[in-house]
Amino acid sequence: EAQVTQNPRYLITVTGKKLTVTCSQNMNHEYMSWYRQDPGLGLRQIYYSMNVEVTDKGDVPEGYKVSRKEKRNFPLILESPSPNQTSLYFCASSLTGVTPGANVLTFGAGSRLTVL
Amino acid sequence: AQTVTQSQPEMSVQEAETVTLSCTYDTSESNYYLFWYKQPPSRQMILVIRQEAYKQQNATENRFSVNFQKAAKSFSLKISDSQLGDTAMYFCAFLGRFGAGTRLTVKP
Numbered sequence: 001e002a003q004v005t006q007n008p009r010y011l012i013t014v015t016g017k018k019l020t021v022t023c024s025q026n027m028n029h030e031y032m033s034w035y036r037q038d039p040g041l042g043l044r045q046i047y048y049s050m051n052v053e054v055t056d057k058g059d060v061p062e063g064y065k066v067s068r069k070e071k072r073n074f075p076l077i078l079e080s081p082s083p084n085q086t087s088l089y090f091c092a093s094s095l096t097g098v099t100p101g102a103n104v105l106t107f108g109a110g111s112r113l114t115v116l
Numbered sequence: 117a118q119t120v121t122q123s124q125p126e127m128s129v130q131e132a133e134t135v136t137l138s139c140t141y142d143t144s145e146s147n148y149y150l151f152w153y154k155q156p157p158s159r160q161m162i163l164v165i166r167q168e169a170y171k172q173q174n175a176t177e178n179r180f181s182v183n184f185q186k187a188a189k190s191f192s193l194k195i196s197d198s199q200l201g202d203t204a205m206y207f208c209a210f211l212g213r214f215g216a217g218t219r220l221t222v223k224p
Contacts, residue, residue, distance in 0.1 A: 041216055042207060042217045043209075043214040044214070045212050059213070088159070092161075101149055102148075103149075109159065110160075
């Protein structure tokens with residue numbers, strides 16, 4: 001089944017304890033992206049990657065890191081989480097084409113992160 | 117910078133009625149694609165409909181259709197014959213950016 005898999009789905013952690021949210025897709029998509037969803041703010045893009053070894057900041061990159069060493073994986077790293085990073089996180093992927101943003105995003109199921 | 121604005125935080129509609137969700141955006145691009153995604157209580161993000169800016173004809177998918185006004189940079193979603201399963205958050209999106217969402221409740 002074509003899908004984007006995120007783990008963990010739920011996580012409660014404490015301020016300053018490094019954590020990684022994994023994301024993997026099995027559709028051979030070039031483009032991958034991370035979003036956070038907060039009430040009243042919709043989905044805001046954290047980082048995105050157009051292909052392996054190519055990553056770029058989205059609108060809210062502060063406090064996050066990413067890497068794209070393999071095409072299928074795009075982990076999100078919080079080096080020193082803070083309470084304002086408590087949120088619902090989504091990973092998404094798509095093919096790329098001639099026109100940027102033309103392709104439909106396939107989303108993971110979401111990861112609910114709470115930082116105490 | 118590209119922005120997406122949804123000005124209706126919440127809406128409700130009676131089952132079988134029609135409802136329209138609004139979206140405006142800002143861009144200097146000439147060709148682009150616009151999307152509506154649905155997020156039911158399960159939290160899964162699901163594509164509803166896609167529109168290419170170069171196409172004059174409004175996209176339609178069964179009970180879902182759009183009213184795309186390129187000059188006005190407006191992209192509204194019309195849901196006909198609303199069903200209880202349409203209850204969800206709806207997000208307008210383009211170029212990787214999403215609006216704040218509209219929470220739609222379909223009432224029996």
